Amino acid sequence: MKVxxxxxxxxxxxxxxxxxxEDRQQFNHALQDHHDQWQHEHxxxxxxxxxxxxxxxxxxxxxxxxxxxxxRGKQEASFRNMEPGRWAPTEESKIIGQLDRLRREMRTWAxxxxxxxxxxxxxxxxxxxxxxxxYLSNVVALQDDQLPAGLATPKSPALLxxxxxxxxxxxxxxxxxxxxxxxxxxxxLENIDIAGGLExxxxxxxxxxxxxxxxxxxxMLRLLLPPLGSNPSEGxxxxxxxxxxxxxxxxxxxxxxxxxxxxxxxxxxxxxAKQIEKCKTIFQEAARFSYQLWTRRTMxxxxxxxxxxxxxxxxxxxxxxxxxxLRYDEHEDQLEGRPITVIVHxxxxxxxTDAAENYDxxxxxxxxxxWLDSK
Numbered sequence: 001m002k003v004x005x006x007x008x009x010x011x012x013x014x015x016x017x018x019x020x021x022e023d024r025q026q027f028n029h030a031l032q033d034h035h036d037q038w039q040h041e042h043x044x045x046x047x048x049x050x051x052x053x054x055x056x057x058x059x060x061x062x063x064x065x066x067x068x069x070x071x072r073g074k075q076e077a078s079f080r081n082m083e084p085g086r087w088a089p090t091e092e093s094k095i096i097g098q099l100d101r102l103r104r105e106m107r108t109w110a111x112x113x114x115x116x117x118x119x120x121x122x123x124x125x126x127x128x129x130x131x132x133x134x135y136l137s138n139v140v141a142l143q144d145d146q147l148p149a150g151l152a153t154p155k156s157p158a159l160l161x162x163x164x165x166x167x168x169x170x171x172x173x174x175x176x177x178x179x180x181x182x183x184x185x186x187x188x189l190e191n192i193d194i195a196g197g198l199e200x201x202x203x204x205x206x207x208x209x210x211x212x213x214x215x216x217x218x219x220m221l222r223l224l225l226p227p228l229g230s231n232p233s234e235g236x237x238x239x240x241x242x243x244x245x246x247x248x249x250x251x252x253x254x255x256x257x258x259x260x261x262x263x264x265x266x267x268x269x270x271x272x273a274k275q276i277e278k279c280k281t282i283f284q285e286a287a288r289f290s291y292q293l294w295t296r297r298t299m300x301x302x303x304x305x306x307x308x309x310x311x312x313x314x315x316x317x318x319x320x321x322x323x324x325x326l327r328y329d330e331h332e333d334q335l336e337g338r339p340i341t342v343i344v345h346x347x348x349x350x351x352x353t354d355a356a357e358n359y360d361x362x363x364x365x366x367x368x369x370x371w372l373d374s375k
Contacts, residue, residue, distance in 0.1 A: 087222055089296060089354040092365070098289060099366045103345055105282055106169070110162035113267045113275055116154045118147075124265060135262040138171075139163035139305055140342050148341055150373030155325060159371060161266040163344045165258065165282075170302040170346050172254045173287050177202070177217050177294035180247045180287065211356045214297055218356075221295045251287035255280040297356040303347040303368065311340045313372055319347050319364055323371040338372055345369035 121129065133145055140147060140160070151160065173179050181195040205213035224243045226236040259267075259279060293300055305311075313320070313335050323344050326335070347368035352359040 087295060090292075092350075092363075095293070096365055099348060102282070102286060102289070103166070103366065103369070105285075106165050106345075107162050109275070109278055109282060110165055111158045113271055113279075114158035114161045115266060115268055116157065118152050118154075118156050121265065128262070128265060132262040132265050135164060136160060139167050139344070141305065141310075141339060148373055150341070157266045159323070159325060159342065159344060161263060163342055164263045164266070165279075166345045167304055167343075168254065168258050168263075169283060169286050170348070171304070173251065173283070173290045174293075174300060174302050174348075177221060180243070180250050180291065182250055183246070183253065206359075210352075210359045214299055214352060214359070215356045218295055218297050221291065225291070225295075247287050247291055248284060251283040252280055255283035258283075297354050298350050298352045299359060300348065300350050300365070301362070303349070305340075305343040308340075308343070308347070308368070311343075311368075311370070313338050313340050313370065319349075319367055320370050321367040323369050326371055335372060340370045340372050342371040343368055344371055 121132070124132065133142065133147075136142065136147070140151070140163070142148075147156075176195065176199050178195040178198045181198065202213060202217055205216065224239065226232065226240050228236065228240055232240070259276060311320070313322070314337065315322070315335075320340075322335075323342075345366065345368060347364070348366035349362040350365050351362045
């Protein structure tokens, strides 16, 4: 009897363990099912949010492009249908706004065009790599003819492409008031550097009489683009169209050179005609904007890495602003006083007044946008 009782107790204990194990397994299965369902819902929620975010970004980009196209259309219409009052000085706040919009357009284009992998540069042959490094030396403080180690992230190509674009645009279209004359009359006046000759005269005249030199430059540009009022003469139409065409041609020429030059190694290999056209539009807009600025009595200057010497970073510097990738707030103590690595956008300053006076002091129209390694 006692043996049977112990046997029954043992069987009961075994059954109890089996039931507990079954309950534990059922609980684990239920928990796993709940976890799988939660993960599925979470992934679906994240996917929906990402889709909504992408749609919102696309709508924002479309609105920004529509707005920029509207502004650009107004500028071009103003450029082609100028009245005498056109030469009245534009408020500097509006000019600063236009420069900032041009900055945004260049950044957006570079971000969409750039590759995401800096290691692709390792596949270049020595000649192409040297050509690219020479080009980058205009915007990057190279270390032993190489890019600093901090420029190896997926966002680095866009940063560098943006820097090269802004450097090229400002150095070709804003540095000289006679930029549009580089290719004019090339068929009838071969080997004559009209733009260079006028630039030398302008520089010499400034040393003699700044007021008269800047007034001469301003009046010449106004003369070369006569207002097309209600009844322009045939000569005015011809001269206006010739100058307008020259501005457009030189802008296209510089845009094409940029797209085919060393910067192409930072671009996606499969970019389409729309992206090419956008780049050319940016150069066209900038060229006409530059012409407008040079018709003023004031004088503009741009300063890149080489013009600024060996700049160091300071948050209190009114001439520089940290690039958004710098994350200054996270590395404030480490960055103050360190050498600047990249000039993403040059410093743009204006000198003088609309009365052709006071050219000794400058005012900032666009701060230099800078990046430096925060590690």
